[in-house]
Amino acid sequence: MRIDLHTHSTASDGTDTPAELVRNAAAAGLDVVALTDHDTTRGHAEAAAALPEGLTLVTGAELSCRIEGVSLHMLAYLFDPDEPELLRERELVRDDRxxxxxxxxxxxxxxxxxxxxxxxxxxxxxxxxxxxxxxxxxxxxxxxxxxxxxFTREWLADGGRVFVPRHELDPFEAIRLVKAAGGVTVFAHPLAVKRGEVVPEEAVARLAAAGLDGIEADHMDHDAATRARLHGLAADLGLLATGSSDYHGSRKTCRLGEYTTDPEIYGEITRRATGAFPVPGAGGPRP
The missing domain is CATH 1.10.150.650 (DNA polymerase; domain 1)
Known part of the structure; x- marks a missing residue:
């Protein structure tokens, strides 16, 4: 079973439409794909309507957060998209873009x-x-x-020459809001150092104590040693360790299914979620 829990569509900054994304996910041999556009759920309906038979869609979003001056992204899965508090915060972030x-x-x-x-x-x-x-x-x-x-200090990276801050969620508040909406939270690419400053492990431990469910350990921006370190950190903190492509279509070099999540971890995510449920595909045959 091949499971990719981090992808983007044209609803945020990917180049595939939501319908194209799920068709491409099926063609790549995935069994489960999560659509996690930045701070929006706008692509979910189109993706679900086009979902090929045999492919399951996990609805989600990647929430923009900041802790102690450091930017971080929080993957939120299977939450109620209409929960008013979380919806209001997503709209504030999106409107500032x-x-x-x-x-x-x-x-x-x-x-x-x-x-x-x-x-x-x-x-x-x-x-x-x-x-x-x-x-x-x-x-x-x-x-x-x-x-x-x-995405370097010369240009767009955090603290770079043309970087401009924007409204971002406090990650502790993000965890609270997602949980109140019945969802599950995973810290995306936590040690992607080439993107800029990263959150120290001490802060990850505080997030875990506040209810963080997991960390994205297997990711294209983590080398082998970093992936091993993150799996160890997840074990020490009692967190789920996921793997994902962070697919953006042609905008980035990552491929669908480049890294995947263990089926047991996926099962635990779905067991913890109460705000929404994975959507089984019935929109047509797999490519």
């Missing part, structure tokens, strides 16, 4: 980069605009070679 992106475009122009807001908005389309869309514009302009190359 446009003014933040405009401010970063302005900083780039001050540095002599001929990027325009119209270009970034066109790349984002109907998705929630974010740094990956600006990074794609920099690739199109030949400023950097890849989207990942834009």
């Amino acid at each position: 446009v003014p933040r992106a405009r401010a970063m475009v302005a900083k780039l122009r001050e540095l002599g980069v001929p990027v325009t807001w119209e270009q970034v908005a066109r790349i984002a389309g109907d998705g929630s605009v974010g740094r990956p869309h600006i990074a794609s514009a920099l690739v199109d302009l030949g400023v950097v070679e890849t989207v990942s190359d834009a």
Whole structure:
């Protein structure tokens, strides 16, 4: 059983529509895929409607958080999307994306980069605009070679020359809100050092004590030693250890199913969730 619990669609900063994403997940041989767009659940209905037979959809979102000045992402699974408190916080985060992106475009122009807001908005389309869309514009302009190359201190990384902060959740509050909505929380790519400063293990322990369910140990931004370290940390703290691709379509080099989650861990996630249930595919035959 192949399970990928972290993917993105055009509802945020991926390049596959939700329907394309689930079809591609089936073609990649996945049995379970989670759609975890940034701070939004807008792609869930389309993904569920197009879900091929034999593929199960886990609904979720990747919540933008910050602790002690360090940015982190919290994967939330199988929560009630209509729970009002969590919905209100997601909307606050999402609504802050446009003014933040405009401010970063302005900083780039001050540095002599001929990027325009119209270009970034066109790349984002109907998705929630974010740094990956600006990074794609920099690739199109030949400023950097890849989207990942834009996430450095020279450009878009936390604390970088054109970084602009935005509204982000306190992760302890995020855990509380997701649990109140019947969901399960997993700290995404916690030691992805190339993205910028990471949360210290002491803070991860405090998050675990506050009810964090798991950490994403197996991820393209973690080398073998880091993955082993995170599996050990999860065992020490009593956390679930997941694996995921963090697929963004053609925007990043990661492939669907590049890293996967153990079926027993997936089973525990579904047992803990009460806000929503995995959606079995019935939208047509697998590719």
